[in-house]
Amino acid sequence: MTSSALRRLALLATVLTIALPMASFAAPPTTAAPAGQAAPVLHWTDLDGAPASLAQWRGRPVLLNYWASWCGPCLKELPDLQDFSQAQTSRPNGVHVVGVALDDVESAKALRDQLRLTYPQLVEGDGPPGTAAAFGNRIGTLPFSVLIDAHGTVLQVHNGPLHPADLARWAAAAGGAP
Template sequence: MTSPHRRFGTLIAFALLAALALACNAAPLPTEPPAGKPAPALQWNDLDGGQATLAQWRGRPVLLNYWASWCGPCLKELPDLQRFSQAQAVLPNGVHVVGVALDDIEAARALRDQLDLTYPQLVESDGPPGTAAGFGNRIGTLPFSVLIDAHGTVLQVHNGPLHPADLTRWAAAAGVAP
């Protein structure tokens, strides 16, 4: 015969396993990208103490790129985004690249200066997911990018780094000829 303590321990272990099994089968949080929907009205601080809104870039396609100084894939992606930004800046309706650092302002400034990033860099000091949640990135995956057309409609979202070929496809999706 088993002791009451042992039966109680077995019952607790079984209950914990059942709860874990239910949690593993639970539906994930909805993260459906808002493609085809208007981008939310957003406001950030820039790295120089000013403020910026998403609406100020209306009239040109915008690529929002969420990154952090502690994110390895972000660090690899940023030079490609810098080159893409420079190439797009000379086009009349080129994609306007905007970085959003989910970091403290000092770390974001240091990385901007170290990598000589010339496209606008904004900051959300609260960390992930920040405003990226409004684009379907509820768990704060980084890097995370959003392509918005010239009229403010979300065209695409992407979890993970964008490579040069991806950037070319995104420019085409925004109606920008190479």
């Protein structure tokens, strides 16, 4: 091999070493979006170690948000979700926000406390993709959100952060007020 070919090979190896780990956190479209299907039966623990399941929120729309303390876009999105959750709490058909931290319990608790998150926080310590794969997020994109109606049917999935305008549309789609 020539020295030029070796340099190109070394450059390619460097680019792949940097790009491949980052690719799993990009926000490509979900290939298996299950809109219109029943949400799967899922179980977690909350940050105090108590069992929790998706079914416990049936009867009210749910926005399930997967996040991690090490995810920059998640950190930007969480305050908007807190504001949205607060606004929805007083509405009879409001969307119930539920966070799923793909993190260790201590990191999730620390961030919950730092950001003063009051909506339920669950933990799934195995990391991405975890149960988000059941909603089509097979590569573990974070943040990742799922909107489920009051009857347990998946309405929408979203890779990447949700913004306040997105949250208002989701509330309307779920039959609640924005």
